[in-house]
Amino acid sequence: MxxxxxxxxxxxxxxxxxxxxxxxxxxxxxxxxxxxxxxxxxxxxxxxxxxxxxxxxxxxxxxxxxxxxxxxxxxxxxxxxxxxxxxxxxxxxxxxxxxxxxxxxxxxxxxxxxxxxxxxxxxxxxxxxxxxxxxxxxxxxxxxxxxxxxxxKPFGRDLASAKALNDKLHQHFREEQIYRIDHYLGKETVQNLLVFRFANAIFESLWNRERVHSVEIRVAEDLGVGTRAGYYDKSGATRDMIQNHLTQLLTLVAMEVPTSFEADAIRHEKIKVLKSIAPIDCDRVVRGQYAGGTVDNRKVPGYREEAGVADDSQTDTFVGLEILVNTWRWKGVPFYLRTGKRMKKRLTQIIVRFNDVPVSLFRSKGLALDTADILVLTLQPDEGFSLHFDVKEPGEPFRLKRIPLAFRYKDEFQDMPEAYETLLLDVLEGDQTLFVHAEEVEESWRVYTPLVENPPPLHSYPAGTWGPKEAEHLRVPEGDLWR
Known part of the structure; x- marks a missing residue:
């Protein structure tokens, strides 16, 4: 940057x-x-x-x-x-x-x-x-x-090991020399989220608990564990995805306006978000593990049938949970984080559901269509933004229809850099904006260490689905329309 x-x-x-x-x-x-x-x-x-x-x-x-x-x-x-x-x-x-x-x-x-x-x-x-x-x-x-x-990554397995790693790094390098890389932060849509929020008054004025009903951050992978069983079976989805990638996205969605567009100012606001996260309620967490199923019309094995995985493995390949950010801006707004392997398709999105209008004029006409507008930020596979809202269909009878107002990067820009191209150049330029500070790592592990030390029960889900049915309540209402 x-x-x-x-x-x-x-x-x-x-x-x-x-x-x-x-x-x-x-x-x-x-x-x-x-x-x-x-x-x-x-x-x-x-x-x-x-x-x-x-x-x-x-x-x-x-x-x-x-x-x-x-x-x-x-x-x-x-x-x-x-x-x-x-x-x-x-x-x-x-x-x-x-x-x-x-x-x-x-x-x-x-x-x-x-x-x-x-x-x-x-x-x-x-x-x-x-x-x-x-x-x-x-x-x-x-x-x-x-x-x-x-x-x-990984930057530790829990709070204690994260602190030990930071201490070791700091024995030999200063913090301003250390670039902890999270390749999700190199994606154009993630970087554009800051521009989207802070350069466009129309959206920033809506970005608060008065206007936002809920937020969902989802990372779905259609692949299984592949050749990474040795690493993955000791980590699971919480350590591999939730604690880093998804939580980094959450901080960018929830952060306050930084004092400047400089690395220290931006990372300071992200740290404040992490410090504001309430202890996770384990009743609002669902862990899952994929069983055999069908992905892309192809039969695939269950997780415990993968090479290198124990027959009785309790490793989660899916996690859905609710995060509450106790700031003035976000108090009471649920943030749903969901990630899993062997899902129906590969998809990474941030979904912001705005509140309903106070009174719907159109329900009196028997139209039960949800009136909540929804903003979808897609990181992969087709990077872009779309705002979904209601319009009247032409003609009679009187009907409402949900339509998208969409921006896709590939429609406007031809040469899109890969995430690593962006991040490697930032390293050479000495720009730490898109890299993770030591305090971010430790605050994130403060949130998730209780969860990895005392995980809730494991549920099974068939490969090729969107995860365990027990996790259906941990998502933005109507979120399935953008899967």
């Missing part, structure tokens, strides 16, 4: 450089920036992993395949590969990190770059502590220029 004109030259270092995230997301995002000229002459990219069999040439071959699979053309691939290198970290000893520091110094001199480093940790949680210690010990956390650390 910064300005490309302020971009300082740097070296971008990917720990886990041969891994899945690097191949699918990070390398393609960086290649597109080289292709567009954003990073041309301003950046070298270094992949890092323990693999001692990989060198610069074989790493460029890996990148060639990954970028070809991502649909990038030869020009983009060539531009990245001209600036792409590999360095093994071996067993992660002091000598290994000293060798890394020396190699980075050689690469930056070759490209005439200053001592500016961005370190992206595309690593399992257990590997983070060793890397930050190694970087600090090699002097890479405090170079002559700047040093930035990008950390992927």
């Amino acid at each position: 910064g300005s490309v004109e302020t971009l300082e030259p740097s070296v971008f270092v990917i720990f886990g450089g041969t891994g899945d995230l690097s191949r699918r997301k990070l390398l393609p995002a960086l290649a597109r920036h080289f292709e567009h000229g954003t990073l041309a002459g301003k950046c070298a990219v270094v992949g890092v992993s323990p693999d001692t069999s990989v060198n610069d040439e074989s790493y460029r071959d890996l990148a060639l395949k990954a970028l070809s699979d991502a649909g990038l053309d030869k020009s983009a691939i060539d531009q990245l590969n001209e600036n792409l290198y590999f360095q093994t970290i071996g067993k992660g000893t002091k000598d290994d990190y000293a060798a890394l520091a020396s190699r980075l110094n050689d690469i930056r001199k070759k490209h005439d770059l200053p001592q500016n480093y961005a370190f992206y940790l595309a690593l399992p949680p257990g590997a983070v502590a060793g890397v930050v210690e190694g970087l600090d010990g090699a002097g890479l956390s405090k170079p002559e220029g700047w040093s930035r650390l990008v950390v992927e």
Whole structure:
């Protein structure tokens, strides 16, 4: 969200450089920036992993395949590969990190770059502590220029582990150096939510308990656990989705107007929302786990039948719950958070249901149509906004019809950046607006730790549905019309 004109030259270092995230997301995002000229002459990219069999040439071959699979053309691939290198970290000893520091110094001199480093940790949680210690010990956390650390979720498993992780990071890097990434915040509709709210008086004047009946934030996935069973069966939907992605969306919906469009001001307001969330009522939480069913006319197994999942697993693959935000603006307005795997289709939406008119003139004519207007913000698969309201159908008899007033990004804009393109550029620009502050992490875990420590019973739901029937009350009324 910064300005490309302020971009300082740097070296971008990917720990886990041969891994899945690097191949699918990070390398393609960086290649597109080289292709567009954003990073041309301003950046070298270094992949890092323990693999001692990989060198610069074989790493460029890996990148060639990954970028070809991502649909990038030869020009983009060539531009990245001209600036792409590999360095093994071996067993992660002091000598290994000293060798890394020396190699980075050689690469930056070759490209005439200053001592500016961005370190992206595309690593399992257990590997983070060793890397930050190694970087600090090699002097890479405090170079002559700047040093930035990008950390992927999970940011802990509960409040205690989140605090321990933050403490570990802060031993070696300052908070202003740390970029905790949530890729949902890089989506255009999420960023546009701030513009939608704070640049358009017509909506901001309605954005309160006097006008809003309820809010639903839903993230539905049609895929199952796939190859992630080892991680997912220890986490579940609450840890994997609710505590981070959906709660981040909630803070953007519920936050007050920041004092400025700066990272600290925006994140301060998000923290205030988290501090205002009431303790969760477990009677207003439904957990579910998918059984076998049909998705896209295809039979799929139940969660406990997936490879790597225990036969008696109690892990939730669906969670629906009610959040109450005790602020002047939102007191009494329920926020429903719903997420699940093996749902009917892939869909991410924020739904705002406004209050009914005080008296409906049209019920006297036998028209029972709901008069509440509904705003739908769609993050995927088709990003955009739509406002649903009632009009009279032409002719007789007198009928009302619900119609959408819609904006779709693809109708107005042709070149939509991927979330990681936006977020990686923000890291290089030093803009933390779309990244999660340490206090946000801890306040979020304050809300959800009681739930993960004492979860309510688990309900089964067939794959290819919208989740357990027991959760139907935890949604915006009429919300099914926009599924």
